[in-house]
Amino acid sequence: MKITVEHVPAGESEVVLRCPELDQEMLWVLSMLRSGLQKLCVWGETREAVLLAPGEVVYCDSVEERTFVYTAEAMYQTALSLAELEGRYGDMGFFRVSKGAVVNLHRIRSLKSQPGNRIEATLETGEKLMVSRHYAPLLRERLGM
Amino acid sequence: MNEFIRFYGWGISMKFHMCMYTLALVFCKGIANALMGVYTVDSLTMLEMMLVSMAVAMVESILFPEHRELSRDALRTRSVWWALLCNLGFLGGAAVFGWFSGVPGWAAVLLVLVLEWGVAAMWFGMHVALKQDTEKLNQRLKDYQTREG
Numbered sequence: 001m002k003i004t005v006e007h008v009p010a011g012e013s014e015v016v017l018r019c020p021e022l023d024q025e026m027l028w029v030l031s032m033l034r035s036g037l038q039k040l041c042v043w044g045e046t047r048e049a050v051l052l053a054p055g056e057v058v059y060c061d062s063v064e065e066r067t068f069v070y071t072a073e074a075m076y077q078t079a080l081s082l083a084e085l086e087g088r089y090g091d092m093g094f095f096r097v098s099k100g101a102v103v104n105l106h107r108i109r110s111l112k113s114q115p116g117n118r119i120e121a122t123l124e125t126g127e128k129l130m131v132s133r134h135y136a137p138l139l140r141e142r143l144g145m
Numbered sequence: 146m147n148e149f150i151r152f153y154g155w156g157i158s159m160k161f162h163m164c165m166y167t168l169a170l171v172f173c174k175g176i177a178n179a180l181m182g183v184y185t186v187d188s189l190t191m192l193e194m195m196l197v198s199m200a201v202a203m204v205e206s207i208l209f210p211e212h213r214e215l216s217r218d219a220l221r222t223r224s225v226w227w228a229l230l231c232n233l234g235f236l237g238g239a240a241v242f243g244w245f246s247g248v249p250g251w252a253a254v255l256l257v258l259v260l261e262w263g264v265a266a267m268w269f270g271m272h273v274a275l276k277q278d279t280e281k282l283n284q285r286l287k288d289y290q291t292r293e294g
Contacts, residue, residue, distance in 0.1 A: 093293060105289060105290070111279065112279050113275045113276075115161060115275070143285035143286060145282070
């Protein structure tokens with residue numbers, strides 16, 4: 001793939017993808033661009049809005065109808081529901097692991113098969129989340145098993 | 146709170162194994178009774194079976210802690226202890242409480258064989274099948290992270 005950077009004197013920055021068809025490589029470039037643009041709006045304890053790159057998110061959970069977003073360093077709150085987070089950032093690795101949690105598949109350190117068709121996910125932060133028996137087959141499918 | 150959650154998680158996992166053992170024992174008891182023309186199982190017998198299964202499941206959870214990776218040697222030693230304790234628990238329970246008293250000799254041998262097969266199947270499930278599945282899951286996860294990352 002040829003990469004060209006053109007410097008223009010003025011105007012809005014623009015990215016143009018020129019290709020005969022959207023092949024795997026171009027789709028990957030597209031998803032990278034989208035992930036860079038699709039920031040997640042969250043707020044912390046000081047209620048100051050922060051724009052997070054989806055890749056920074058380790059996992060999200062829902063407690064009493066409030067959705068919390070966890071990065072490696074901090075915890076935030078977002079107005080989006082877990083279903084919305086999964087729908088919006090599913091292409092970037094967000095995956096529903098139980099009724100109350102969505103995990104970023106890129107931030108999982110390891111998985112462990114458990115009795116009863118459940119899977120234990122150890123996250124980069126060392127925290128452990130259980131993939132329920134309802135979502136475990138979907139995870140296997142997502143991983144290409 | 147974390148301690149409570151850990152205890153709760155341990156309880157769920159332990160009870161899952163306890164239920165499997167209890168069901169297997171009640172099933173064997175049902176078959177043995179049917180061979181003798183009895184088509185019911187005493188609730189007291191079922192309670193005894195449940196208590197013995199709970200004791201075995203508790204010992205098992207101590208021998209194979211869920212959140213600890215055991216070395217090959219430790220796993221081998223603990224598996225031997227576990228097999229001995231399973232036999233002691235189930236055969237001892239059957240002898241003490243007379244769960245299978247009155248069954249013909251060949252049926253008693255068959256029950257012991259079923260028990261040994263069940264114990265081996267349980268060990269295979271816990272330490273071979275799950276381990277292989279875990280390795281496969283992690284391989285696929287790494288592939289996914291490389292591919293999509």
